Amino acid sequence: MAMFTPARIAAAGLLAALAAGAAACGGTPAGAESGKGPAPQRIASPPLYFQNSDRPPQQVRTVLRTREDVARFPDWFARPSGDSTMAEGIAAGLRKADLSRNVVVAYTTDTGCGTAGGAELVASGNQLDLRLLDHPAPPPECYAPNAVTALFEVDRDRMPADPVFGPDREAPDPPAPARLVAFAEVEGAVEPRVEPQADVTDGARLDGYLARLPSRTADELRREVAGGTVPEQERRLAFVVSGCRLTGAELVRSEEGPLAVRPVGGETVRCVRAEHYVAVFTVPASLAPVPPR
Numbered sequence: 001m002a003m004f005t006p007a008r009i010a011a012a013g014l015l016a017a018l019a020a021g022a023a024a025c026g027g028t029p030a031g032a033e034s035g036k037g038p039a040p041q042r043i044a045s046p047p048l049y050f051q052n053s054d055r056p057p058q059q060v061r062t063v064l065r066t067r068e069d070v071a072r073f074p075d076w077f078a079r080p081s082g083d084s085t086m087a088e089g090i091a092a093g094l095r096k097a098d099l100s101r102n103v104v105v106a107y108t109t110d111t112g113c114g115t116a117g118g119a120e121l122v123a124s125g126n127q128l129d130l131r132l133l134d135h136p137a138p139p140p141e142c143y144a145p146n147a148v149t150a151l152f153e154v155d156r157d158r159m160p161a162d163p164v165f166g167p168d169r170e171a172p173d174p175p176a177p178a179r180l181v182a183f184a185e186v187e188g189a190v191e192p193r194v195e196p197q198a199d200v201t202d203g204a205r206l207d208g209y210l211a212r213l214p215s216r217t218a219d220e221l222r223r224e225v226a227g228g229t230v231p232e233q234e235r236r237l238a239f240v241v242s243g244c245r246l247t248g249a250e251l252v253r254s255e256e257g258p259l260a261v262r263p264v265g266g267e268t269v270r271c272v273r274a275e276h277y278v279a280v281f282t283v284p285a286s287l288a289p290v291p292p293r
Helices: 006-011 015-026 067-077 085-094 203-210 215-225
Strands: 041-044 049-053 061-064 102-112 118-124 127-133 146-155 179-185 197-199 234-243 248-253 259-264 275-284
Touching: 041 146, 049 085, 061 067, 067 085, 067 102, 067 248, 085 146, 102 118, 102 127, 118 146, 127 146, 179 215, 179 248, 197 203, 203 215, 215 275, 234 248, 234 259, 248 275, 259 275
Parallel strands: none
Antiparallel strands: 041 118, 049 146, 061 102, 102 146, 118 127, 179 275, 197 234, 234 275, 248 259
């Protein structure tokens, strides 16, 4: 297994995060640029949830404002391998949030070979940064770069308008990676003659995709999708998923980065021949693969 040294982390674009994390011991937010703009002010501490990870999770920075946001957010951290430990821990932390008065800010950042014992959320104008605490000197090398994930409950009155994240002033990520808009079993338990994953954002692509499915399945999907316009910043993707007596599907990001579909339901059911289903999701355009021309 390859070892990560500071030089290798730099090559991977992580040395800046390592240096920022080390500087955070002295009170500088991770990734912040010193001497520019107003001094960062702490707006939340301690976190609802805090986790060091030697398998960097999804790099998500966002604001959760509604119960739907909170319910869907852990999907960012679900793994197709079935390891749901981190997602469950995040969901447990989010259950403590009082959304009648507060919002939840989620912040993930790389820490190179180092770790941290805690974190504070700070704001400079409308820019949010993570200030790492109890951040000892990192070892000279590690098997994989580390990351921290923190969730903070912030009073709505203290939350900056139109927040951005980090020195690059990035816009918030969407609260969740995907939303299921249609789900139907393929008629006759036959394997559908369609791509395992297809972009069906526009009407022509959707019609072409449905034309290759059994008529009853196509009609059911068309009814569920009907009237559902796709916002400009989103895409609509169709996936084939197989199992026994499934009740739905979830879309998660795999550890390698691409989107992966995971069946829901039927865990205790066995069938002689696998059943096939089509699941249609809307996803943020930033997460979707580039559609074929």
